[in-house]
Structure formats: structure tokens, C-alpha cells
Amino acid sequence: MQNQRFDVSGIFLGAIMLVSICSAAAYAQDAVESAWPTKQWPISTPEEQGMDSAALARLVEFGASRSFDSLLIVRHGKIVLDAYYAPYAADIPHITNSATKAVIGTLTAIALKDGLLDSADRRMLDFFADRSVANVEERKKSITVQSLLDMTSGIEWEEPLSGRPVSTIAMELSPDWIKFILDRQMSNAPGDIFNYNSGNSHLLSAILTKLTGLSASDYAKARLFGPLGISTWNWRRDPQGISTGGYGLALLPRDMAKIGYLYLRHGKWEGKPLLPQGWIEKTSEASVNMNSKREPELRYSNFFWALPKKQVYMAVGYHCQVIMVFPKLDIVAVTTARDFCPFSKMADDISGAVKSQTALPPDPAGTNLLAGVIHEISTEKPTEVGATPEIASFISGKTYKFLGNALNVRSLSLTLTGPNPHYELEINNRDPARPPLRFTGPIGLDGLFRKSDPTASGVLAAKGRWLDGQTFVLERRTLGADAPLLKWTLRFDGGTLNLRGSDRRGLEVSITGESGD
Incomplete structure (x- = not known):
């Protein structure tokens, strides 16, 4: 002082x-x-908004080292950086993972503003009086909407910030997710400690449906996405049709930025308040200690993470699906990615690119550097391809079937000749009671990915190349998802196909399929 x-x-x-x-x-x-970005975002140069193009170029290069799919920065209401890493593209919705929770929290705030929810201190069990709930005790009775929002419900749950989400996987396999969550035992009194729990946000999604008569997705369409001009999204549902509260929402990066901009503008849109008074302050001044060993300064509130010392708060999804809000700098930053990222470093790098509150002189060298880096990361580089062997015609169109295996592959068919090379793939569902998952899409044989039509899980991209007269390498990615590149080595021998690839643990396994011809 x-x-x-x-x-x-x-x-x-x-x-x-x-x-x-x-x-x-x-x-x-x-x-x-x-100038609100309801219809489209205004575009500006970094220097016009007081930011340094060369510093942003370094940030784009950093994103390439962390498997970013997109990096977007808005300052003073204008996009100053809009980068997409090939083969991902701006028009593909990206799964936001746990940043979905922040949208559920925002819808809860809107329900409060609309008078549908009388108080965040309302007890959670009040909304499920029609259910028979196991393990009811005083601690469970005292869970409130706010303790769900703050991840302090006290419900027994194993979903560490880094590690296997045991409870979430078990919930996914259960026939009734809400029952699974409600019946859990209590590990702590509500409000005592932070414990990350996707069940909390899914309960709130169900509560929103009870309050509005709509799924969270449809309520968002009416009261959040509609006013913000968001028209493209996908949102998973549980077996009862409830929008998944903890993850499962896919948005375009520019629309993710609109969510952040709503918070940056104190809960108002086009001058009209959408969120209740005090909501932004509680969110931005988060005080619940997340007990993070990697980033001990992290705090939590209303399904948002915060780094108070760096004056930034954010919606966060697994593998760096992030909406960062910098109130003091008038910035919103969005990343989508397929790997983890260091929040503190990113916050420092973004803040460090700010050089002035007003416009800077033009910087031709920095402008050219940034443009060159963006061109580099947005242009797909072809990989080498081998000559097409005679066996390509023999195996094209054949369906190879596999018995139970570590890769869960049920069947695979490749068409590698003719004008439209493509694949058809069946994967066994993790739940054997559910039908297998079916995927189909084009294959690039020129070293470049070919993209499928959009699907509920994203856009499928595939390419392949021949290593020798019998061996074909197939590479697949789901664009708009955080899944890693899937690489299979296929060796054909008559009616037999040997397939080598990595399982969920990253261990290489080999499986064998037969064509039956």
C-alpha cells in the first residue's frame, strides 16, 4: 500500500x-x-486494442505444442486473435467437457433471475420429493443448490482433477443417473470441503428441468443461447433425456467467447440483465479452495474456476477447453485442445500481451509474424504416401469381423479403390446391453485428412497410406473432440486382418479379424 x-x-x-x-x-x-456480437463478432488488429501481435504469435506457437484446436482472444468487444489448428476448423462445434458445468451454472442464475428458483439456499432434496432416495441423513438433507454449485455438496464421489473419474464412469453405466447420484452416501457435511463431482451439476440439470419443464438445452435455447445469438450446438442427454450437466455440450469457439463476454459485461447482453445482481461478483471472487497441488491458488464458485491473484476466472473443461475472463483487462480468451494446459502460464502470457489500455501504433513486422504463424498452424501438411498395391482391390469392400478384444473393435470394412475411398467401423459399446457404435467416413489417400459430415460426436477425419504390399496405416481423428489421434496398422493376409493399435491405457495390442470370404 x-x-x-x-x-x-x-x-x-x-x-x-x-x-x-x-x-x-x-x-x-x-x-x-x-456493438454487441449477437450476430457476429467485430474484428480488430491486436495493436488497435492495445495488444502486441508478436506476443500473440508466441502464444499461438505455444498452442501448437499443447495440441490446441483453437485459440481466440477478444478485447474491448472485438476479436484480435482467431486461430484454428488444422485439420480442425472454425465451423465445427467443439466438445467443451466440464466447461458445460459453467453453462449449467449460468442457467441456474437465469432461473433465479426469472423467479423460477426462489433461492440458491433451497435444499436439493426438495426437488426430488417424488423419488425414494437411499442413505438419507441430516447431512444429505442439508445439501443446497449453492453447495452443488460450489462442489461442496459432501456427496461421496471419486473424480479427481487428474486421474480416473471412477464415480462418473459408474454413473454412465447406470440406467438412471439421477438415482445413482441421489443414492450415494455422504462423505462430508455440505460446505465443508471441495470435492470435484460431475454428479452435482447433473442434479442441477435435472432441477432446471423440474423448474422450467424444459431440458437444460431447450431452456438455454430460450433464455441464453437465443439472446446471445448462439444457434449451433450439440448436447448429450442421459437415459431419461436430461441434458448432461457435467459435460457433453459442444459449442463453436466464437460462441464459447459469447458466454465469457456475458460475464465480462456483468451479466448483461445488449444492455439487458440476464443474470441476477451479485452473481458475477460471487463467481469472479471465488473463495472455495480447490486444494490443487499443481496450482494452489485455484479457487471455485458457481462452477467457475478462479486465479484471484492473476485477476482471472474461467470455465474449465478436461484437456483445456477453457473460457477465460479478465475483468481488469477487458479480455475474453477461449481455447479448445486435446491435451492439458497450464492455466497460470496462459493467464500470464495473455496478460503480458497487453501493452496499453488504448491503441498502439501499427506494427507491420508483428502483424506479418502473427499472420505467418496463423497460416502455418491452420494449413494441413501432407504426410508421405506409398504406392497402391494390388491387394487394395482384393480387400476393398470386405468386412472383417473381430471377436471380443481390448480395442472393442467389432467389424471393419475399407474401400481403398475407386473415386470415394472410405471406411465403415463398428465399436462395441462399453455397456454390452447397448448397441455397437457405428462410424463411417471418407479416407484421404494423398496424405491429407478427409472429413465426414458432422455427427453428434464431432466431424470424423481419416487418412491412410500403404507401407508395403500388405500393410496399410489408418489414422483417424474426431475433430471437435479432445480424443487423441487413433493410429492403426493393418496387415492383410488373404481373408485375415491383423490390426495393431493402442488401447485406452496406451498399451499396444494386436487383434485378428476374419472376412469370412
Whole structure:
């Protein structure tokens, strides 16, 4: 804290400066809010918004080292960086994983604003009086909506921030997710400790449906996505049709930025309040200690993470699906990726790219550097391909069937000749009572991925190459998902196919299929 000086002239001069700064800030705020991105985002150069192009170029390069799919930065209401890493593209919805929770929290806030939810202190079990709930005790009775929002419900749950989400997997395999969550035993009293739990947010999705008569997806369409101009999304549902509360929402990166911009603008959109008074303050000033060993400063509230010392809070999904809000810098940043990322470093790098509150002089060298880096990461580089052997015609169109195996492959058919090379794949469901998953799509044989039509899980991209007269390498990615590249080595020998690939644990396994011809 600076020493106070009782100098009348200094106080008078300081007052004049304060009025000038406040007036300029108010003018800038009015200018920003006069152009809302409901229909489309305004575009600007980084320098026009006081940011350094060369610093942003380094950030884009960092994203390439962390398997980013996109990196977007908005300052003063205008996009200053919009980068997409090939073969991902701007028009493909990206799964947001646990950033879905922040949307559920936002819908809960809207329900409060709409008067549908009377209080965040309302007890959770009040909404499930029609159910017979196991392991009811005083601690479970005292769970509130707010303790769900803060991950302090006390429900016994194993879903560490880094590690196997044991309870979530068990929930996925259960026929009734809400029953699975409600029947859990209690490990702590509500409010005592933070424990990450996707069941909390799924309960809130069910509560929203009880309050509104709509799924969370449909309520979002009416009261959140609609007003913000978001028209493209996918949202998974549980076996009872409830929108998944903990994950499963896919959005375009530019629409993810709109969610952050709503928070940056204090819960208002086009000048109209969508969120209740005090919601943004509680979210941005999160105080629940997440007990993170990697980033001990992390705090939590209303399904948002926060780094208070860095003056940033964020919606966070597994493998760096992130919406960062920097209130002091008037910035929203969005990343989608297929790997983990260091939040503190990213916050520092984004903050460090800010050089001024007002426009900087043009920087041709920095502008060219940034444009070159974006072109580099957005342009797919072809891999080498081998000559097509005679066996390609023999195996094309044949269906190879597999018995139970570590890769869960049920059948595979490749068509590698003719004008439309493609594959058809069946994967056994983790739940044997459910039908197998079917995938089909084109295959690029020129070293470049070919993309399928959009599916509920994303856009499927595949390419392949021949290693020799009998061996074909197939590479597949689901664009818009955080799944890693799937690489299979296929060796054909008459009616037999030997397939080598990595299982869920990353261990290489070999399985054998027969064509039956």
C-alpha cells in the first residue's frame, strides 16, 4: 500500500485525473457495449486494442505444442486473435467437457433471475420429493443448490482433477443417473470441503428441468443461447433425456467467447440483465479452495474456476477447453485442445500481451509474424504416401469381423479403390446391453485428412497410406473432440486382418479379424 501524502494540490490534481480516467473509461465502455456480437463478432488488429501481435504469435506457437484446436482472444468487444489448428476448423462445434458445468451454472442464475428458483439456499432434496432416495441423513438433507454449485455438496464421489473419474464412469453405466447420484452416501457435511463431482451439476440439470419443464438445452435455447445469438450446438442427454450437466455440450469457439463476454459485461447482453445482481461478483471472487497441488491458488464458485491473484476466472473443461475472463483487462480468451494446459502460464502470457489500455501504433513486422504463424498452424501438411498395391482391390469392400478384444473393435470394412475411398467401423459399446457404435467416413489417400459430415460426436477425419504390399496405416481423428489421434496398422493376409493399435491405457495390442470370404 502506498504512503498517503496530505498535499492539497496533489489531491486536487489527483481528483482531476480520476475524473478524466473515469470519464474515458465510461466512454470506452459505452463504445464497447454499443456493438454487441449477437450476430457476429467485430474484428480488430491486436495493436488497435492495445495488444502486441508478436506476443500473440508466441502464444499461438505455444498452442501448437499443447495440441490446441483453437485459440481466440477478444478485447474491448472485438476479436484480435482467431486461430484454428488444422485439420480442425472454425465451423465445427467443439466438445467443451466440464466447461458445460459453467453453462449449467449460468442457467441456474437465469432461473433465479426469472423467479423460477426462489433461492440458491433451497435444499436439493426438495426437488426430488417424488423419488425414494437411499442413505438419507441430516447431512444429505442439508445439501443446497449453492453447495452443488460450489462442489461442496459432501456427496461421496471419486473424480479427481487428474486421474480416473471412477464415480462418473459408474454413473454412465447406470440406467438412471439421477438415482445413482441421489443414492450415494455422504462423505462430508455440505460446505465443508471441495470435492470435484460431475454428479452435482447433473442434479442441477435435472432441477432446471423440474423448474422450467424444459431440458437444460431447450431452456438455454430460450433464455441464453437465443439472446446471445448462439444457434449451433450439440448436447448429450442421459437415459431419461436430461441434458448432461457435467459435460457433453459442444459449442463453436466464437460462441464459447459469447458466454465469457456475458460475464465480462456483468451479466448483461445488449444492455439487458440476464443474470441476477451479485452473481458475477460471487463467481469472479471465488473463495472455495480447490486444494490443487499443481496450482494452489485455484479457487471455485458457481462452477467457475478462479486465479484471484492473476485477476482471472474461467470455465474449465478436461484437456483445456477453457473460457477465460479478465475483468481488469477487458479480455475474453477461449481455447479448445486435446491435451492439458497450464492455466497460470496462459493467464500470464495473455496478460503480458497487453501493452496499453488504448491503441498502439501499427506494427507491420508483428502483424506479418502473427499472420505467418496463423497460416502455418491452420494449413494441413501432407504426410508421405506409398504406392497402391494390388491387394487394395482384393480387400476393398470386405468386412472383417473381430471377436471380443481390448480395442472393442467389432467389424471393419475399407474401400481403398475407386473415386470415394472410405471406411465403415463398428465399436462395441462399453455397456454390452447397448448397441455397437457405428462410424463411417471418407479416407484421404494423398496424405491429407478427409472429413465426414458432422455427427453428434464431432466431424470424423481419416487418412491412410500403404507401407508395403500388405500393410496399410489408418489414422483417424474426431475433430471437435479432445480424443487423441487413433493410429492403426493393418496387415492383410488373404481373408485375415491383423490390426495393431493402442488401447485406452496406451498399451499396444494386436487383434485378428476374419472376412469370412
